[in-house]
Amino acid sequence: MSDLEKNAGHRYYRETMFDREQLIGHRRPGIAPAAHTKTLPEAEKHKLTLPEGLDNGLWRALARRRSRRRYRKEPITDAELAALLWAAQGVTAEAGPFLLRTAPSAGALHPLETYVAANRVDGLAPGLYHLDVRGFALELMEEGHIGERLARAAIHQEFVNRAAAVVVFSAVFRRCMAKYGDRAMRYICMDAGHACENLLLAAEDLGLAACPVAAFFDAEMNGIVNADGIEEGVVYLAAVGRPE
Numbered sequence: 001m002s003d004l005e006k007n008a009g010h011r012y013y014r015e016t017m018f019d020r021e022q023l024i025g026h027r028r029p030g031i032a033p034a035a036h037t038k039t040l041p042e043a044e045k046h047k048l049t050l051p052e053g054l055d056n057g058l059w060r061a062l063a064r065r066r067s068r069r070r071y072r073k074e075p076i077t078d079a080e081l082a083a084l085l086w087a088a089q090g091v092t093a094e095a096g097p098f099l100l101r102t103a104p105s106a107g108a109l110h111p112l113e114t115y116v117a118a119n120r121v122d123g124l125a126p127g128l129y130h131l132d133v134r135g136f137a138l139e140l141m142e143e144g145h146i147g148e149r150l151a152r153a154a155i156h157q158e159f160v161n162r163a164a165a166v167v168v169f170s171a172v173f174r175r176c177m178a179k180y181g182d183r184a185m186r187y188i189c190m191d192a193g194h195a196c197e198n199l200l201l202a203a204e205d206l207g208l209a210a211c212p213v214a215a216f217f218d219a220e221m222n223g224i225v226n227a228d229g230i231e232e233g234v235v236y237l238a239a240v241g242r243p244e
């Protein structure tokens with residue numbers, strides 16, 4: 001067993017993998033449900049009022065963001081894709097060896113890697129690409145349309161195939177686990193959430209439709225981006241297209 005495999009977070013990652021055999025079991029976890037919200041009925045209440053004038057891009061995007069799964073056939077542009085990738089993982093400063101980005105990351109370690117399956121992107125040939133964060137460039141890994149393969153790996157969620165592009169976030173576990181040990185998996189999931197939410201808000205502001213996706217068969221999704229499931233594993237996806 002490798003150093004990584006002994007890590008509690010890594011064990012959690014492996015033990016919660018979806019595969020085709022155990023998916024049904026996962027849907028019925030045997031945990032009683034909880035109330036949707038919590039209030040303190042005895043507590044004195046201070047009613048909250050928003051400041052005036054919160055109608056610029058950020059606030060509009062926050063108010064309007066929805067998970068959108070219906071996409072038109074029209075492509076998005078490579079510039080729109082660039083904007084989404086910059087929102088998710090764009091480098092905004094350097095601090096010693098660290099590249100600081102639009103999204104925060106525990107210890108500035110940035111364990112995420114970003115891949116793009118371009119299905120219909122004007123100015124970019126269909127294919128699978130890896131984002132070179134430092135050079136802000138896409139590196140071609142595989143030519144051709146991989147939408148169907150992605151959708152199959154995403155538990156047959158067909159909208160993943162209909163998306164103009166799918167952004168795939170993986171984690172290089174060691175980057176975070178070498179510093180934070182058993183607690184690292186928590187931070188990795190938070191980092192992925194920050195990056196993906198930035199992308200979703202950017203999509204909303206650009207008038208695009210986007211949906212986060214975390215339900216996928218791990219081994220199949222890892223296989224698509226050549227992640228081995230030990231050193232590196234896919235943690236989150238975002239499907240993007242023009243809204244229907």
Ligand SMILES: Cc1cc2nc3c(=O)[nH]c(=O)nc-3n(C[C@H](O)[C@H](O)[C@H](O)COP(=O)(O)O)c2cc1C
Nearest residue numbers: 065066067068069154157159211212213214215216
């Ligand atoms: C961690 C996470 C995983 C999700 N995975 C999926 C998914 O696999 N497929 C899907 O259609 N939606 C997925 N969603 C979207 C949720 O269904 C959606 O956020 C929720 O229904 C609330 O709707 P809203 O995003 O429009 O506010 C996911 C959302 C989150 C935050």
